[in-house]
Amino acid sequence: MIVAERKPFAEIAQAVAGYRRVLVVGCGTCVAVCLAGGEKEAGILAAQLDLAGQLAGRQQRFATACVERQCDREFLSELDAAAREHDALLSLACGAGVQFLAERHPTLPVLAGLNTTFIGVNQDVGRWDERCRACTDCLLSLTGGVCPVTMCPKGMVNGPCGGAVEGRCETDPERDCAWTVIHARLSDSDRLANLEVLVPPRDHSRANLPGRQAHAAYLRRYSSHD
Amino acid sequence: MDARYEPKILALICTYCTYTAADMAGSLRLQYPPNVRVVKLLCTGKVDVLHLLAAFKAGADAVMVSGCEIGDCHFLEGNLRAKERVAHAKELIAEIGLEPERLEMFHIGASDAPQWAKAVEMMTRRAKELGPSPLRKLEAAALAAEGVAA
Numbered sequence: 013m014i015v016a017e018r019k020p021f022a023e024i025a026q027a028v029a030g031y032r033r034v035l036v037v038g039c040g041t042c043v044a045v046c047l048a049g050g051e052k053e054a055g056i057l058a059a060q061l062d063l064a065g066q067l068a069g070r071q072q073r074f075a076t077a078c079v080e081r082q083c084d085r086e087f088l089s090e091l092d093a094a095a096r097e098h099d100a101l102l103s104l105a106c107g108a109g110v111q112f113l114a115e116r117h118p119t120l121p122v123l124a125g126l127n128t129t130f131i132g133v134n135q136d137v138g139r140w141d142e143r144c145r146a147c148t149d150c151l152l153s154l155t156g157g158v159c160p161v162t163m164c165p166k167g168m169v170n171g172p173c174g175g176a177v178e179g180r181c182e183t184d185p186e187r188d189c190a191w192t193v194i195h196a197r198l199s200d201s202d203r204l205a206n207l208e209v210l211v212p213p214r215d216h217s218r219a220n221l222p223g224r225q226a227h228a229a230y231l232r233r234y235s236s237h238d
Numbered sequence: 239m240d241a242r243y244e245p246k247i248l249a250l251i252c253t254y255c256t257y258t259a260a261d262m263a264g265s266l267r268l269q270y271p272p273n274v275r276v277v278k279l280l281c282t283g284k285v286d287v288l289h290l291l292a293a294f295k296a297g298a299d300a301v302m303v304s305g306c307e308i309g310d311c312h313f314l315e316g317n318l319r320a321k322e323r324v325a326h327a328k329e330l331i332a333e334i335g336l337e338p339e340r341l342e343m344f345h346i347g348a349s350d351a352p353q354w355a356k357a358v359e360m361m362t363r364r365a366k367e368l369g370p371s372p373l374r375k376l377e378a379a380a381l382a383a384e385g386v387a388a
Binding site for chain 1: 373
């Protein structure tokens with residue numbers, strides 16, 4: 013899932029300082045799970061901003077709303093009426109959600125309350141680790157389910173750099189060398205021959221920026237209308 | 239500081255322990271400052287960060303949460319959750335520029351009436367040293383501007 017963290021309070025407070033009626037919009041999927049931008053966090057941030065606004069002597073009102081996902085129009089449409097009642101929207105979604113909300117309300121300032129950090133996994137209550145860089149060319153079948161693009165700080169895709177010390181990365185002795193882990197995983201699953209496969213230089217033309225993809229069924233149904 | 243200043247302190251306390259201690263303090267005729275307003279809860283595990291922020295918005299000069307002693311919660315870990323939430327709320331109010339000392343967690347067992355009296359005395363003294371909550375001062379100023387007697 014997408015992992016994010018709340019921006020420093022001072023930065024958020026400064027961003028909303030000029031607006032009288034602000035709607036704090038939570039997002040109920042990824043950022044709710046990582047305790048950064050769900051309904052609860054929207055409520056707490058609105059309460060904090062409310063108190064801070066009072067302390068600064070500003071006449072501001074903060075309301076909250078939370079939609080299931082800010083990256084889907086069907087959910088964003090629920091906010092249309094509430095958005096019209098406000099001078100600014102403070103989105104607690106990942107970067108994608110903030111942009112989609114801003115796209116829907118082009119005349120309203122849409123502000124970001126979170127910093128999106130990575131695509132990751134939940135290791136423990138309140139702890140997440142990055143696992144995917146969304147590189148568009150997945151090597152995980154070859155590399156024993158360990159991503160060298162993400163887990164190796166140098167992104168080495170054809171074996172280790174040679175800098176590892178006792179299985180630890182030379183950039184950070186706290187971190188396992190991704191290629192040591194890959195070797196162990198391939199050895200355990202009797203797939204060491206995978207190491208002989210040479211991964212060619214990345215085909216950057218596949219990484220269309222910004223990314224766009226359409227499902228085949230969508231194309232079958234709608235391509236004649238494009 | 240205004241000598242007439244009497245802090246308003248909100249106490250969110252657990253019925254199984256601190257409330258019983260407060261009740262006993264009454265039976266024992268223990269004296270403690272009348273600045274505290276008690277809200278009895280079934281467990282301090284019910285206390286939410288939003289309640290604590292709402293208390294300050296409503297004009298509390300200080301807020302105390304008091305649950306069972308560690309390991310003694312009737313619901314096993316409600317007091318531990320309250321402890322974490324109070325710690326979190328302290329960070330949140332510090333971020334907006336309010337003194338985190340205005341909020342405190344206590345653990346007072348049902349038989350510890352003197353400890354309850356001491357906790358209220360300590361919190362009242364602290365609230366007096368800190369002075370009125372800036373939020374309360376603003377509220378009073380707004381009321382004065384509207385011509386309402388505070």
